[in-house]
Amino acid sequence: MDIKSQATAHEDRPERALVIVAHPDDADFGVAGTLAKWIRAGTVARMVCCTSGDAGADDARADPLLLARTREAEQRAAAAVVGYESVDFLHRPDGALENDLALREQLVRIIREFRPDAVVCMDPRVVIGRGGHIQHVDHRNAAIAAVDAVYPAARNALAFPHLVIDEGLEPVNVDLVYLFFTDQPDTFVDISDTIDVKIAALREHASQLREPEKLEEMLRMWAKDDGQRIGTGGAEAFCLVNLAR
Numbered sequence: 001m002d003i004k005s006q007a008t009a010h011e012d013r014p015e016r017a018l019v020i021v022a023h024p025d026d027a028d029f030g031v032a033g034t035l036a037k038w039i040r041a042g043t044v045a046r047m048v049c050c051t052s053g054d055a056g057a058d059d060a061r062a063d064p065l066l067l068a069r070t071r072e073a074e075q076r077a078a079a080a081v082v083g084y085e086s087v088d089f090l091h092r093p094d095g096a097l098e099n100d101l102a103l104r105e106q107l108v109r110i111i112r113e114f115r116p117d118a119v120v121c122m123d124p125r126v127v128i129g130r131g132g133h134i135q136h137v138d139h140r141n142a143a144i145a146a147v148d149a150v151y152p153a154a155r156n157a158l159a160f161p162h163l164v165i166d167e168g169l170e171p172v173n174v175d176l177v178y179l180f181f182t183d184q185p186d187t188f189v190d191i192s193d194t195i196d197v198k199i200a201a202l203r204e205h206a207s208q209l210r211e212p213e214k215l216e217e218m219l220r221m222w223a224k225d226d227g228q229r230i231g232t233g234g235a236e237a238f239c240l241v242n243l244a245r
Contacts, residue, residue, distance in 0.1 A: 009190040009230045010240075013038040014117035014176060017045045019084075020107065020149075021121065022097055022142035023053045024075035025205040030180040031120055032082050032198035033191030033223065034236045039083035040194070046114050047079055047087045050103065050142045055094035056208060064094075070207050078204035082197060097138040099145040105160050107149035112169035119174050121146035123182035123239055130183055139181070150174045151243060175244035185237035188226055192233040195223050 017038060021027045027035070027047055035045050052068035072089055079087045090106050097103070111119070124143035126135045153159040155173045163169040178187070191198065199216050202209075209215060223234035 007186075007188055007229045009232060009235070010187045010238075013041055013043050015043060016114065016116040017043050017118050017120055018111065018114055018116035018174075019045065019047045019120040020050070020142060020146040021048070022050050022136065022138035023056065023094065024049050024071040025053070025078070025202065025208055026122070026139065026142075027120075028078050028082070028198065028201040028205065029219075030122065031178075031236055032078075032201045033194045033234070034178075034189040034238075035084070035120075036082045036194040036197040036201075037189065037191060045082075045084050046110075046116075047075075047084050048090065048107065048110055049075060049087065050090045050092045050097055050145070051094040051138060052089050052091060053094055053208075067207070068094075071205070074205045074207060078201040081201040081204060095138065097141045099141045099148065103145050104149050104153055105163075107145060108153045108160055109163055109167070109169060111149055111154040111174060112163060112172050115172050116174055118176035118178055119146055119150050120178040120180065120238075123179040123184070126181060126183055129181060135181070143179070147177065150177055173243070175242060177241040177243070179239040179241065180236065182237065182239040184239045185226075185229075187238040187240040188230045188235040189238070190227070190230060190232045190234070191223060191236050192227065195220065195234045198223075 019027045053071035054064035054068040122139050122143040155171045157171050226235040226237045227233050
């Protein structure tokens with residue numbers, strides 16, 4: 001079977017999309033092409049970084065507070081390239097992120113404030129990913145925290161009832177969850193027209209780029225490979241969870 005006949009491009013887009021990741025640069029590596037495409041078509045998007053990436057240095061003597069400020073600034077610049085409405089930093093410890101009730105409450109508060117149609121996060125089921133890489137523990141914990149916040153917590157009035165009583169944040173149903181960096185892709189978004197936006201966003205993360213040309217080559221190769229699934233020049237892959245079914 002021709003690989004191009006196996007899938008069709010996903011043309012739907014949410015009106016409001018909330019991207020939840022562990023670190024600055026995670027979203028730009030994974031979904032910047034898709035978010036740029038959606039935003040240009042009218043989607044309002046917001047990003048949440050659970051940590052500020054304060055452990056993202058090779059030098060043990062690096063100042064983590066300075067690094068956090070640097071990486072937050074880089075992420076805000078990258079988000080502006082893509083077109084996000086805003087970026088939230090939850091200031092959880094990089095490398096020690098836990099899917100605990102405190103993090104879940106933070107995420108539920110943002111979900112109820114923003115009231116997205118879709119949440120975008122990594123696939124929490126992936127430990128050893130495609131190509132044999134190990135998925136960072138913070139990635140897995142941010143992803144499962146996002147999933148747990150979507151269901152059942154965000155829609156359950158008795159989950160963090162003070163959010164309703166004291167802050168007026170009523171429960172909300174998020175029906176769509178787009179899981180990226182997944183080993184079970186079933187949804188492919190054509191990013192042929194926005195791959196350059198993705199590359200531009202990633203270049204804003206200068207503190208993390210050791211070999212930017214090789215990185216760009218790798219990202220374009222990934223996009224090309226996923227694009228072949230739908231017969232386009234580039235795509236980003238997701239496992240789509242529809243909770244409304």
